[in-house]
Amino acid sequence: MDCRHGRALFARIWDTSVLMVLDPVSGHQRLVSSPYIHPVSFNAAPVSFSAAVLCAAQGCDHHGCQGGHFRLAVVTTNDVQEVTSGWLYSSETRVWSELTSVHHPNVRFTNLAAPSVLVGDALYFNLDGIIQCQLGTLCLSMLEKPIDGNGTLMATQDGLLGFAAVVDAAYLTLWSREAGPKGAMGWAKLRIIDLEALLPVGAMSLTLEFRRRVHALVISSIAEGTQIIFVIARAGSYMVDLESGRVRPVSSPYMSFYIPAMEAACAGQEQ
Structure with missing residues (x-):
C-alpha cells in the first residue's frame, strides 16, 4: 500500500482489519489493527481505502530510522454518504486518533490503496479528488485536480505538491500547486514532455485516435523523493x-532501501 522512510505498509485486498x-x-x-474494517457484504456501500506510513521522529533525516517510532494515516471515502474520513496512528502510544470527516460531494468509488505523497507536514491522497491530511491537526480538506481524468500526485523539486498526467495520449504534463499573484493557491503548469519522442521507436505503435480511446500510455507510479516517473x-x-x-526500459518498478551504516560495515569487512 505504501513505502516510505525505510518502512513498507501492507494490507490484504478487501480485508483492511489489520x-x-x-x-x-x-x-x-x-x-496494527485498522480503525476501519471494510464490510464484506455485497450490499455495503463502496468505500475507497488508502493508508500511508511515515517516520514519527522530529528532524529525522530518514537515513537510518528503521526500528524507531512511526505513524500511520488511514483515509476512506464513502460514495453513498459522500464523506471522506481519516485517522492517525502513533506506534509510541499505540492509539488511533479520533475520527475526522469532511463532506465529499459527488465522490465516486476509485480503488483500494490509492497512493499518497508527503509534502511538508501534510499527506495527500488521490481518491477521486485530492485529499489533504494535515498531520499536526488531522484536518482534512478537498483539493481540485488540475485536470479531469487519471493522474498521479508527486512532489516537485521545490518541495511543492505536484501532479502528473498523460494528456492527448503522448504528452506527460506536470503541474505545481503554488500561490498566485494575489496569494490564492492554484495549479500552475510546469512542463510538457513529448513521451513519444523519448520512447523507443514502436513503443507506442498505435494510431493517435486509438491511443486516446484505450489510454495506451499511462503513469504506473512515481518514486517519491526523486524526479523519476514510471510509465x-x-x-x-x-x-x-x-x-x-x-x-530506459524496466521490467517492474520497485523501491530499494539503502542504509549508510551498512555500507560502512561492508567496507570495513573488505579491508
Missing part, C-alpha cells in the same frame, strides 16, 4: 528521469 508495517532490511513486522506503453514499462530527460 495493517502490517515491515522493515525490509531487518524483516521485522508490526501488526506503461504498448511495448512495456519505462522509467522517465524528469531531470535528465532520459528514458
Whole structure:
C-alpha cells in the first residue's frame, strides 16, 4: 500500500482489519489493527481505502530510522454518504486518533490503496479528488485536480505538491500547486514532455485516435523523493528521469532501501 522512510505498509485486498508495517532490511513486522474494517457484504456501500506510513521522529533525516517510532494515516471515502474520513496512528502510544470527516460531494468509488505523497507536514491522497491530511491537526480538506481524468500526485523539486498526467495520449504534463499573484493557491503548469519522442521507436505503435480511446500510455507510479516517473506503453514499462530527460526500459518498478551504516560495515569487512 505504501513505502516510505525505510518502512513498507501492507494490507490484504478487501480485508483492511489489520495493517502490517515491515522493515525490509531487518524483516521485522508490526501488526496494527485498522480503525476501519471494510464490510464484506455485497450490499455495503463502496468505500475507497488508502493508508500511508511515515517516520514519527522530529528532524529525522530518514537515513537510518528503521526500528524507531512511526505513524500511520488511514483515509476512506464513502460514495453513498459522500464523506471522506481519516485517522492517525502513533506506534509510541499505540492509539488511533479520533475520527475526522469532511463532506465529499459527488465522490465516486476509485480503488483500494490509492497512493499518497508527503509534502511538508501534510499527506495527500488521490481518491477521486485530492485529499489533504494535515498531520499536526488531522484536518482534512478537498483539493481540485488540475485536470479531469487519471493522474498521479508527486512532489516537485521545490518541495511543492505536484501532479502528473498523460494528456492527448503522448504528452506527460506536470503541474505545481503554488500561490498566485494575489496569494490564492492554484495549479500552475510546469512542463510538457513529448513521451513519444523519448520512447523507443514502436513503443507506442498505435494510431493517435486509438491511443486516446484505450489510454495506451499511462503513469504506473512515481518514486517519491526523486524526479523519476514510471510509465506503461504498448511495448512495456519505462522509467522517465524528469531531470535528465532520459528514458530506459524496466521490467517492474520497485523501491530499494539503502542504509549508510551498512555500507560502512561492508567496507570495513573488505579491508
